[in-house]
Amino acid sequence: MSSILKLDGLSRSFGAVTVADSLSYELAQGEALGVIGPNGAGKTSMFNLITGTLSPDAGRVEFAGRDVTSQSAASRSRMGIARSFQVPQPFSGLTVFENAMIAATQSAGLTGHEAETLCLTVLDQTELLNKANKLAGGLTLLDRKRLELTRALCAKPKLLLLDEIAGGLTEAECKSLVQTIRDIHASGVSIIWIEHVVHALLAVVERLVVIDFGRKIAEGDPHEVMDSREVKEIYLGIEADA
Template sequence: MTVLLELKGVNKSFGALRVAQDVTFDLPEGQALGVIGPNGAGKSTLFNLIGGALPPSSGQIAFDGHDVTRTPASARCRAGVARSFQIPHPFVGMSVFENLLVASSFGESGHTDPEAAAAHILDITGLRHRANRHAGSLTLLERKRLELSRALATGPKLLLLDEIAGGLTEGECHDLVATIKDVQSTGVSIIWIEHIVHALMAVVDRLIVIDFGRIVADGDPATVMAQPEVQEIYMGISVEDAA
């Protein structure tokens, strides 16, 4: 089992506010890891740290055998880390196809045929029929799919998904889960932050719970979800009270 991503004692503070506290975990290659936790727990901060948008205050991050703690986001992407944003950030002035073309041209080592790579991803994610539409004119579901498609077009080894199922209908969510499963089956490792727990549980083979910037539980999804303290933190109620 090769370790793809390794976080060791990662801390991040904004003044007195500590948004990541001693975060330590390994991600084996090919694993799909779910991350849950209340709003403001530091989940998106975790992605900013892994993706390189934020430098940690202390601690180490290694990816694919290299220390990337101080590596900027663009270089991490070229090393194989891709992310989708919680609030979609499409390149609104460009077509869907061009959005992917940026990613396939500049992502991991750059595809030799960026056009073909972009077209191929559009087929996988079901956006081909929207290829030449302006990204600004897409519906919410399409924007979420664009986030996923653009991240995939970089050719990642690790895919970071930030609440990609939020705001979707049951059917849309189901389709998205199927797509993400397909991606995982090609060997891409995934870390997925999600509030829609049943969507998450359908995909991940490990679950981390974060609260106040700390990892409070880590393990098999069903076991983690069954822990009373997780229920308490996550549901915001004490299990005894609920019973």
């Protein structure tokens, strides 16, 4: 299967702080990849490098067979890279539907009936259709997370980047959101998901990458990675033989 994304030796530092240290991996078309690591490991910075809001000091980003390292964030968005944010950032004074329409028109480049149809379809998929006319500022945390997902999907992504979208949810809310993400993945969208709620990741992803201090320390089958000595010691913060 062909790769939709390739990170090749990405490095980025801010003074003495390294957020990406020769980071390399590939994502196959249609694959769901999970990313875990301690706080401050460089996971969100990795997303910023992929989306183009942060430029690397060295290395390359390839998307859909093209070198996009020098492309702007807006250009990458139009090419099909979309993301959610760890802290939901809706336009609070606009309705749920209006938030979706902004993504459909500005990122996906749709207009009129086509944009409206996409938004209604996605809102149904993310279980927000019955709240389409509600102001985004009045949503619960779960629904704000769903709106983040909605806005990303209304950009018609080929690659969806999820940044701790399950954080702060109850077990029941998390289970509901995971099912939505599984349905999105089943539709063929490639996904990279950063998450601290590991059981949520394991319900969706086919492969797991572990990052520490901007460096990839493990990669492979999710359950095997979680059982590895290095991950237990670095990520979980316990002695492997404890």
